[in-house]
Each structure stands twice: as structure tokens, then as C-alpha cells.
Amino acid sequence: MNLPSAFEEKMKYLLGTEYDDYLNCFDEPRHYGLRINTAKISVEDFLKISPWPLEKVPWIHNGFYYDGENCQPAKHPYYYAGLYYLQEPSAMTPADRLPIEPGDRVLDVCAAPGGKATELGARLNGTGVLAANDLSTSRAKGLLKNIELMGIGNVLVLSEEPGKLIPYFTEYFDKILIDAPCSGEGMFRKDRKMIRAWEEHGPDYFSKIQRSIITQAAQMLRPGGMILYSTCTFSPEENEQTIEYLLKQRPDFDICEMEGYEGFSQGLPEMTDSGDERLRHTVRIFPHRMKGEGHFLALLRKKETGSLEEEMVAAPSTYPGAGSCRKSGAQTGARTGAGRKKLPEELTSFLADINRQFDPDRMDIRGDKVYYMPEGMPALNGIRFLRTGLFLGELKKKRFEPSQAFAMNLKKEEYARIIDLPVSDERVIKYLKGETLDVEDLVSAKEKGWYLVCVDGYPLGFGKLAGQVLKNKYLPGWRWQSV
Structure with a gap:
């Protein structure tokens, strides 16, 4: 395995006597993971019908290993029914460790292709709202497909630079997940092409992006809310030092402990200028200690009172670039327009066969397309999105044609x-x-x-x-x- 010399020296420093064990793991086969979509089926029920033998991922309640050499779960009807998502086992950890509660407003900042967003949506179980964002429109299209395949309807799929979302969502979200763009050191074993990418854009390049994203996300979190920051890299510049930067910029944030596992490694405050001992509560996943690729996680909480957003509004000149953070406010009033009008007869006739209550005020009809919106949405004029709410279908010449997304959102017992x-x-x-x-x-x-x-x-x-x-x-x- 030809690793860059600068990377080797860093890993020797990070791992000490474990470095040889780390190198040896490159000779081991990669691990293939399957995460059961609990929005559609329980873990117990899926295990009864699973077409393949599965082995539990011990730190993920709905995660399993499968034999990637002899099984093809992406070519099975259950995949097309959205019963599971194929995901590397370590990559299941961030969404699993962000404590989602019913009714939460949740943002996945860098969401494509959707492995983490679909788990967050499953845990919301149709309540609250999931905003899934990715700057790349092409990647956001793949994200939208995976969200609809998994049957998630209470969703916004956005494609924006995170800073542009701040005026619309200031202190709006209860939980935010940031799976940040990174140098990908933890994926070297899984994908050797990542080594060349690392040589072109290393930790210094990505740490600047990460610091921008995490401070922007902080402005969109309500007091008392939580952020889960993760990367798939080992670099302290992108991990502990990024969290250190946030804590210096935002004294209203603190690091939380998260549910542990015997293979998790503590964070390394000694790799930062401050040596802040709170950084030991962050988590590293090394592939020679666990059956998964490399990862880093930090769970952060925003203090209930005295949020920095309040100070920004009171004295914007003290915080350069922050003066407009409440320009539009949260704008969480009820939607107006089509939802308050009488619904077309062809739509109400179709919905009469659905064993589910729909609030007419949450219906949004744009041209011939019908959407069912999450509750309490802000106005979204001026930002780029691919989907708002559940796309129910289209009105066509006095008839209603239901959508694929609607079919995937339904349960068998809900339709006649x-x-x-x-x-x-x-x-x-x-x-x-x-x-x-x-x-x-x-x-x-x-x-x-x-x-x-x-x-x-x-x-x-x-x-x-x-x-x-x-x-x-x-x-x-x-x-x-x-x-």
C-alpha cells in the first residue's frame, strides 16, 4: 500500500505502537453494511424475511454486515421497496448518535447521497421536518431519490451554500447533522482513489471549509439544540481543531458525551492549541480497532440561554458578517395561498381512499402538482430547492395521478x-x-x-x-x- 509520506508520519504520531496494526488492516477485506429502514419495517421483522445471512453491527441498533462478495442486496425487490439502505458500517454512526425526538426540526447540511438523512427521517417517523441540503444540484437529485425511496415525506430537499440558509432558518432547527466535506483519510482502505484526491486537496484545504460550515450551522440551531459534526478523516486539523475553533467562536456551545462502544477512541486535545479536555468526549473510529472505516464524531449542545444570535442582533457591528442573520426571522407562520382554497374534487376523491388524515391547510398546489407540506415551514422564496414536502401527484384533465413518492410513503393498510x-x-x-x-x-x-x-x-x-x-x-x- 503506497501511502503519502506526510500521511504516514502523521499516523505514526497519532497511533504510536498501533501504527503497524493500522497498516495491516489494509490487507483485510472491506466491510459491507446494510441499515434497516425502520420507517417501513422493524429490525425483528426484516430479520425474519432477510434473503441473506446478516451479522449485527454491534454499535448500531439497525445496522448489519453482509457478504458483499456473494450477495447483491441492491438487486433485490426489497431494496426497491425501501426496506434498507446500503451503507458502510462506520458511516452509520453519526445519524445513530444524534438524539432525534418526535417532532424535531432536523437539518442535514451536507446530505448527499442520503445515507444519514434517510436514517434521520426514519427516526422522525413522519413528524417534524427533515431539511436535507447539498450544494451540488446533481448530487441533490440522487439525495431526493433516496429520500423518496425510503418513504420520507416530511422533507425539504435543498441545494444551497449553507450560509445562504441562515436568514430563512435562524435558530429554527432542534438538531443539525454536519457530515463535513473532508480529506477522506478514513476511506483510503475502501477506495484507493481517495489517496490521489488527498494529495490534491489535503487537510488544510478542507479545514477552512469545515470551519465555515460549522459556524454557519450554529446560527441555525435553537438554544438547547444539538449538532453532530462528523468526518471520515483522521486529521486533527479537520477534527479536534475544527471543534476547538467553534468553541472559541461560540462560547454558548459545549461538547456532550455520546453513547460509547468498546472500539471507540477518545478525541485528542493534545493535538490542539488549547488542550481543552472537553475534546476527549469526541470520538474516533480506527479501522484496525473496529469492523468499519475511519471516522470522527463530536456531539455539541447549544446553551439554553444567552445565545450568540441574541447578541448579534443587539450589536451586529461586533460580529462582522452577522448583521443580517435575522433579516427574515424564522418566518414560521402558517402557509398561505393554495392550502386555504377548496381542494379540487379529483384530489379529494382520490384521498378518500387513503386511510390517513390530511390537513387541507398543508396542501400546496403549484400549477398541476400537489404537495403536502410539513407544519410550520418558513417562507422559502429566493433559495434553491428540489422538493418541499411530500409530492402527492399531478392534476390532469379532471383526474388525479398519484406519484411514485406518494406510493413509497404509504403503508399497505392505508390504501383501499x-x-x-x-x-x-x-x-x-x-x-x-x-x-x-x-x-x-x-x-x-x-x-x-x-x-x-x-x-x-x-x-x-x-x-x-x-x-x-x-x-x-x-x-x-x-x-x-x-x-
């Missing part, structure tokens, strides 16, 4: 007309490929209309019955691709 196929039925794959289905054995030709197609009781998408043939409405961009 169901076609539930066992995973062994060849029609499951045909449906996922976009083919029409012969369903004469399942429904009467007289019972025409929209049907929710499920596999073993878990929704895949909609179809529309015409005679004994089900017209396929599975989203073309999601279709099963033959190898």
Missing part, C-alpha cells in the same frame, strides 16, 4: 386497493421493469382504478387497472436494469 405479490412471483420483477401485468387471478375486471402494488406487503408503486391488465405506473427513472 392493493395488489400484493410474494417476492417469488415473477410479476414483481416485471413490474419493476415497467411492464404491464396480467392480474386476472388477483382482482375483478369490474374493480378498475388505481392499485398500490406491493411485494410481501411493502409498497413498490402504483398501477392502473384496465380489464384484467394492470397498466404500469412505476417511475421510469427507477426501473430495474438488467445486468
